[in-house]
Amino acid sequence: xxxxxxxxxxxxxxxxxxxxxxxxxxxxxxxxxxxxxxxxxxxxxxxxxxxxxxxxxxxxxxxxxxxxxxxxxxxxxxxxxxxxxxxxxxxxxxxxxxxxxxxxxxxxxxxxxxxxxxxxxxxxxxxxxxxxxxxxxxxxxxxxxxxxxxxxxxxxxxxxxxxxxxxxxxxxxxxxxxxxxxxxxxxxxxxxxxxxxxxxxxxxxxxxxxxxxxxxxxxxxxxxxxxxxxxxxxxxxxxxxxxxxxxxx
Amino acid sequence: xxxxxxxxxxxxxxxxxxxxxxxxxxxxxxxxxxxxxxxxxxxxxxxxxxxxxxxxxxxxxxxxxxxxxxxxxxxxxxxxxxxxxxxxxxxxxxxxxxxxxxxxxxxxxxxxxxxxxxxxxxxxxxxxxxxxxxxxxxxxxxxxxxxxxxxxxxxxxxxxxxxxxxxxxxxxxxxxxxxxxxxxxxxxxxxxxxxxxxxxxxxxxxxxxxxxxxxxxxxxxxxxxxxxxxxxxxxxxxxxxxxxxxxxxxxxxxxxxxxxxxxxxxxxx
Numbered sequence: 017x018x019x020x021x022x023x024x025x026x027x028x029x030x031x032x033x034x035x036x037x038x039x040x041x042x043x044x045x046x047x048x049x050x051x052x053x054x055x056x057x058x059x060x061x062x063x064x065x066x067x068x069x070x071x072x073x074x075x076x077x078x079x080x081x082x083x084x085x086x087x088x089x090x091x092x093x094x095x096x097x098x099x100x101x102x103x104x105x106x107x108x109x110x111x112x113x114x115x116x117x118x119x120x121x122x123x124x125x126x127x128x129x130x131x132x133x134x135x136x137x138x139x140x141x142x143x144x145x146x147x148x149x150x151x152x153x154x155x156x157x158x159x160x161x162x163x164x165x166x167x168x169x170x171x172x173x174x175x176x177x178x179x180x181x182x183x184x185x186x187x188x189x190x191x192x193x194x195x196x197x198x199x200x201x202x203x204x205x206x207x208x209x210x211x212x213x214x215x216x217x218x219x220x221x222x223x224x225x226x227x228x229x230x231x232x233x234x235x236x237x238x239x240x241x242x243x244x245x246x247x248x249x250x251x252x253x254x255x256x257x258x259x260x261x262x263x264x265x
Numbered sequence: 266x267x268x269x270x271x272x273x274x275x276x277x278x279x280x281x282x283x284x285x286x287x288x289x290x291x292x293x294x295x296x297x298x299x300x301x302x303x304x305x306x307x308x309x310x311x312x313x314x315x316x317x318x319x320x321x322x323x324x325x326x327x328x329x330x331x332x333x334x335x336x337x338x339x340x341x342x343x344x345x346x347x348x349x350x351x352x353x354x355x356x357x358x359x360x361x362x363x364x365x366x367x368x369x370x371x372x373x374x375x376x377x378x379x380x381x382x383x384x385x386x387x388x389x390x391x392x393x394x395x396x397x398x399x400x401x402x403x404x405x406x407x408x409x410x411x412x413x414x415x416x417x418x419x420x421x422x423x424x425x426x427x428x429x430x431x432x433x434x435x436x437x438x439x440x441x442x443x444x445x446x447x448x449x450x451x452x453x454x455x456x457x458x459x460x461x462x463x464x465x466x467x468x469x470x471x472x473x474x475x476x477x478x479x480x481x482x483x484x485x486x487x488x489x490x491x492x493x494x495x496x497x498x499x500x501x502x503x504x505x506x507x508x509x510x511x512x513x514x515x516x517x518x519x520x521x522x523x524x525x526x527x528x529x530x531x532x533x534x
Contacts, residue, residue: 163355169326170351170419171371181374185361263360264404 050235058236068221068237075206075218078134082141083202087195089142090149094194097150098157111154114147119205123212137209137217144205148197156190157183189259196252203245270335271302271458272323272426277332278483279318291483292318295332298477298486300426300460305452307461307469309515310479311526316462319484320428323460324351336426350424354431358403358414365390365399368417375422382421389417392454393447409433409440413447420451427452429461433468441465442500445472453496466519470511471502478518481526487518 032052038044039051050058062068097104119140126136160183168178184191210219218237225234278294293315300306308316321327322334328343336346359367368389372382390396393413403411412432419427429448433441445468452459463469469476476490492511494502502508 161355161357163353163357166321166326166351166353167357169345170324170349171374172345173374177374182359185359188361262402262404264402265360 047229047231050231052239054232055235055239058232059240062233062236068218071216071218071221072240074134074216075210078137078206078217079141079199079202081134082138082206083145083199085138086142086145086198086202087149090146090194090198091153091191093146094150094153095157098154104154111147111151119143120208120212123209127213132213132215137206137214140209141202141205145198145201148201149194152190152194152197153187156187156194159190160186186263189256189263189265192252192256192259196249196256199252200245200249203241207241269302270299271304271337272300272460273335274298274319274323274329275333275335277319277322277329277334279315279322279327280330293322293482293484294329296484296486300458301474303456303458304474305449305459305461305472307463307473307476308479309463309466309469309476309519310484311481311519311523312464313526314479314482314522315484316464316479317430319479320351320430320460320462324349324428326351348425349428350419350422350426351428351430352412352415352419352432354434356403356408356411356415356435358411358418360403363400363402364395364406364414364417367403367414368395368421370418371422385421385423386417389420392420392451393417409436409444412436412444416448416451420455423455424457426458426460427455429459431463432461434464441468442471442503446499448472449499466512466515467503467508470508470515471498471500476511476515478515479522481522487522490514 035044035049036051036053039046039049039054097107122143123136123140126139130136130139164182164186165178168182173181206217207219210217211223214220218241222234222237222241225231225237274296276295276297278296279292281290281292283289296319298319308319310316318327322329323336323341325334325341325343325345334341336349339346359370362370365386368386369382372385377385387396390399393416395410395413395417398406398410403414406414412435416432433444436444448459448461449472461469461472470492473492474494476492478487478490479485480487490511493507
């Protein structure tokens with residue numbers, strides 16, 4: 017374990033330790049928050065009982081679908097826009113102000129179009145994530161040194177081979193940053209949408225527990241989401257750093 | 266030395282078309298140049314005089330606006346002929362590949378069999394002093410070593426004409442001298458014709474059989490200087506008197522052109 021990882025671990029342990037003490041000593045009321053150790057026990061019991069398995073499957077499935085489409089569509093649109101500079105100049109203001117749009121206001125419209133099922137959640141997750149992928153694809157393609165095109169031509173490579181064998185591998189660290197953000201934004205979009213009006217999923221389960229003063233279930237599920245998202249993002253972040261380090265960036 | 270012509274530029278002009286309201290740029294020529302088979306020829310000239318454009322036209326990376334380019338008696342017109350290799354000023358090593366995979370890149374594209382790739386890559390890496398770094402990534406190497414990776418990637422393809430566009434431009438003076446020695450060794454061993462584009466007069470004077478001094482834009486050859494060095498030369502020539510004479514002569518030709526390129530149109534006394 018290196019020094020940075022050790023510091024990070026100490027900070028996390030200290031935070032949860034402090035929270036545990038505050039909850040156990042009653043400084044934080046049990047009606048406000050249960051101790052982290054109880055959250056973990058509750059989560060284990062919930063998982064073992066299979067009560068939330070369906071909700072978990074639904075949320076993770078929606079996130080996976082939203083993320084997959086955000087990555088593939090985002091990459092395709094990014095590459096297409098990069099290839100047409102005039103289109104890019106026209107779209108630039110929209111891309112830079114995209115995240116100023118509160119997508120959740122479209123939720124009723126999406127329910128109207130797709131009905132009360134998983135599609136509105138997937139759409140919200142997709143809309144949240146896709147532009148991060150587009151922007152990072154554009155950044156990655158912008159950074160490709162012009163000299164590589166000359167090298168490709170010296171090796172008698174056509175446009176497609178140049179793109180696949182030189183440009184794409186060079187841009188991968190930036191594309192991976194897009195993937196990392198797309199995963200995070202898909203989670204945010206899907207779970208937030210489930211809070212609003214979904215018929216199921218983890219967001220709905222947390223909202224339902226909150227409405228029914230079921231702190232144990234609410235905190236257990238919050239802990240689950242927090243741990244899952246942290247593990248996924250830290251793994252992606254570690255891999256991204258490895259890619260960047262290998263390329264000397 | 267044989268005087269058989271290996272590559273020829275005849276009345277070559279290159280004009281970059283107008284872009285976004287800016288007028289067309291007459292970058293080069295008209296120029297004529299005969300590259301003799303097996304010689305080491307350098308082009309020196311002020312910044313922006315069209316040296317790199319000249320190399321691009323000769324490599325087939327850019328078509329001439331006027332004039333013709335020949336390589337081994339075949340016309341070159343915006344297509345890169347077989348037998349030409351190029352190394353550029355910018356670091357063009359591929360950071361996602363190891364040193365040996367970088368060197369093997371062109372051979373794999375050309376479908377050369379694995380045993381032959383291994384043989385050529387091993388030779389090129391040991392020739393360029395990179396054998397111990399075969400499994401390293403370019404990010405783990407110095408600027409000079411990365412440039413050697415690019416030279417190795419060109420060398421394995423066994424080009425008959427090697428074009429070098431300021432390959433040591435980003436390196437410090439001592440490393441440049443040592444790289445110059447490596448380059449001379451490579452030139453002697455391969456027997457290839459070498460065209461070096463450089464802004465460094467001392468580099469051109471040390472490495473070349475002939476040096477073409479180019480005017481400010483649009484670049485034209487002012488004069489071609491024969492150095493008269495033997496083939497087994499190296500950087501120790503810097504101590505000699507002749508080296509100083511050649512460098513001085515080049516500077517005499519280029520001083521007013523360099524001032525002109527900087528915007529001092531009046532020239533120098």
